[in-house]
Amino acid sequence: MIAAPASTRRAGPGRPREFDTGLALDRAIAVFSERGYHGAAISDLTRALGLTAGSLYKAFTDKRGLFLAAFDRYVALRADRLRALVEAAPTGRAKIKAVLDFYASDSHGLDGRRGCLVVGGAVDLATADTEIAARVVGALAVNEDRLAALVALGQADGTIAPHLDAALTARLLLCVLQGMRVVGKTGREWAEMAALADGALKLLD
Amino acid sequence: MIAAPASTRRAGPGRPREFDTGLALDRAIAVFSERGYHGAAISDLTRALGLTAGSLYKAFTDKRGLFLAAFDRYVALRADRLRALVEAAPTGRAKIKAVLDFYASDSHGLDGRRGCLVVGGAVDLATADTEIAARVVGALAVNEDRLAALVALGQADGTIAPHLDAALTARLLLCVLQGMRVVGKTGREWAEMAALADGALKLLD
DNA sequence: TTGATTCGGAAATGATCATTTCCTATAAGG
DNA sequence: CCTTATAGGAAATGATCATTTCCGAATCAA
Numbered sequence: 001m002i003a004a005p006a007s008t009r010r011a012g013p014g015r016p017r018e019f020d021t022g023l024a025l026d027r028a029i030a031v032f033s034e035r036g037y038h039g040a041a042i043s044d045l046t047r048a049l050g051l052t053a054g055s056l057y058k059a060f061t062d063k064r065g066l067f068l069a070a071f072d073r074y075v076a077l078r079a080d081r082l083r084a085l086v087e088a089a090p091t092g093r094a095k096i097k098a099v100l101d102f103y104a105s106d107s108h109g110l111d112g113r114r115g116c117l118v119v120g121g122a123v124d125l126a127t128a129d130t131e132i133a134a135r136v137v138g139a140l141a142v143n144e145d146r147l148a149a150l151v152a153l154g155q156a157d158g159t160i161a162p163h164l165d166a167a168l169t170a171r172l173l174l175c176v177l178q179g180m181r182v183v184g185k186t187g188r189e190w191a192e193m194a195a196l197a198d199g200a201l202k203l204l205d
Numbered sequence: 206m207i208a209a210p211a212s213t214r215r216a217g218p219g220r221p222r223e224f225d226t227g228l229a230l231d232r233a234i235a236v237f238s239e240r241g242y243h244g245a246a247i248s249d250l251t252r253a254l255g256l257t258a259g260s261l262y263k264a265f266t267d268k269r270g271l272f273l274a275a276f277d278r279y280v281a282l283r284a285d286r287l288r289a290l291v292e293a294a295p296t297g298r299a300k301i302k303a304v305l306d307f308y309a310s311d312s313h314g315l316d317g318r319r320g321c322l323v324v325g326g327a328v329d330l331a332t333a334d335t336e337i338a339a340r341v342v343g344a345l346a347v348n349e350d351r352l353a354a355l356v357a358l359g360q361a362d363g364t365i366a367p368h369l370d371a372a373l374t375a376r377l378l379l380c381v382l383q384g385m386r387v388v389g390k391t392g393r394e395w396a397e398m399a400a401l402a403d404g405a406l407k408l409l410d
Numbered sequence: 411t412t413g414a415t416t417c418g419g420a421a422a423t424g425a426t427c428a429t430t431t432c433c434t435a436t437a438a439g440g
Numbered sequence: 441c442c443t444t445a446t447a448g449g450a451a452a453t454g455a456t457c458a459t460t461t462c463c464g465a466a467t468c469a470a
Contacts, residue, residue, distance in 0.1 A: 012415080012416085012467095012468075013414065013415045013416070013467065013468045013469070014414080014415040014416025014417065014466080014467060014468075015415080015416050015418080015465065015466040015467050015468095016417075016466075017416085017417065017418095018417075018418070019418095034332045034333075035332070035333065036241060036328060036329045037244075038243035038244040039242075039329060039330075039333065041456080041458085042457070042458055042459085043456085051418085051419090052418065052420075053419085053420095053458085053459075053460090054417085054419055054420080054459095054460085054461090054462095055417070055418055055419070057458090057459070057460080058416080058417065058418085059417090062458090062459090063457095063459090113331060114332070115328060115331070119328060119387055120328050122387055122390040122391065123241060123324060123325050123328040123329070123387075123390060124241045124243075124244060124328070124329070125244075126318060126390040126391065127239045127240070128240065128244065133391070136390075137391045137392075140388065140391055165404075168400055168401070168404050171388075171397075171400075171404075172401060172404045172405060172407075174384065174388065175380070175381045175384030175387075175388055175405075176377065176380045176384055178384040178387040178388060179380030179381055179382065179383040179384030179385075179387070180380050180384075181387070182324055182328075182380075182383040182384070182386070182387060183376075183379060183380055183383060185327040185328060185331040185341075186327065186331065186338070186342045186345060187342075192376070195373055195376075196373070196377060196380060199370075199373050199374070199376075199408075200380075202407065202410075203404075203407055203408065205407075205410075217437095217438075217445080217446085218437070218438040218439065218444060219436080219437060219438075219444080219445040219446025219447070220435065220436040220437050220445080220446050220448080221436075221446085221447075222446085222447065222448095223436095223447070223448075224447095224448095246426080246427065246428085247427070247428055247429085248426085248427085256448085256449090257448065258428085258430090258449085258450095259429095259430085259431090259432095259447085259448065259449055259450080260447065260448055260449070262429070262430080263446075263447065263448085264447085267428090267429090268427095268428065268429090
């Protein structure tokens, strides 16, 4: 029998779940982010989520299943926050600045030290787990495509140099963003990361 | 009693070591790079190094000791190769291009998938092991300082725009380089990474 | 109320992990 | 040639790991 995904759980028969799945996944995101997939023991997770192993396994099937659910939530939550920021910015250049600032903010201090689940997944499981590797590839591809669209938008509205290769510029920005996440693991001040976000705009000239 | 570091082992009394420490560490680098610290089991390492657990522990004290030795060798070997490339390039700009090409080459194909031990150490152990975290910080700092010196050199020889903030530009380049390592974990073609290395030169204008 | 169904949770399970032990082999120093 | 010291290696060790089992509790459909 295959357990229903936590998100699709309908209110059928049986005892209702007593914990909030979203909140539990948020905590799993934190644990997996700072310890990595293999470094996060089930005991770490049960302690952080406030669940016993039994409940955890009933809800998420597996350690791998929990990671997958946390990963998907991480990507979705982050995409939502980013979308709002991008929509609020007026020009193509401003939208890209918003993306850079978002990453700068998340890469500084304690959150920066905690790190990025996508980067962690890439480093920990890219060679070992093909399904997770595919999700990492997908997440980066979506990111890159969105950046390319923003570059094209900026070129259309005159805030980004028209002669630039939009695809290449997007890929460069992606490297800067992921690089900020790596550098941020070493504990940097906000001002430092913000200056990086500002400096990266040079790629749009 | 504290075991002598593998590199300082003198030809004293006792049975001589039958395996080549450097070669063993090269293999350990490969295993730790592609599986991560926690993902690499001792059995993986003994198989890859062609050693039994006993010999491995006699030579390197610990799994952690082996990682530390592999990490140091990785950083040193890479610094040597990089230094040679940088010295061969004529101008400040050309030297930075050489660094970017070096990372582009290492970030493509199978080597790219294998990944970088510094990035892996940062992701896996930045929050858990303060000594390893310090080495990661150090490795990135050295990298950044060298880049800053190259930017200043390029500004002196007229191949890099003089008004640029050398420290900021170096930090941006560092992000691009580390970002290439992350992106490279998803399996990219050489041409793609080479184009990134080329595009990043825009940061020097 | 009754059965079906799922959850919460403590305890048990078997696998795997890092590490050690013990013994033999091989060298240098006296 | 004997002591000292280290390496090689198979097997054992204890810890920890992911996972399962079992049982009481809670809910729904009838």
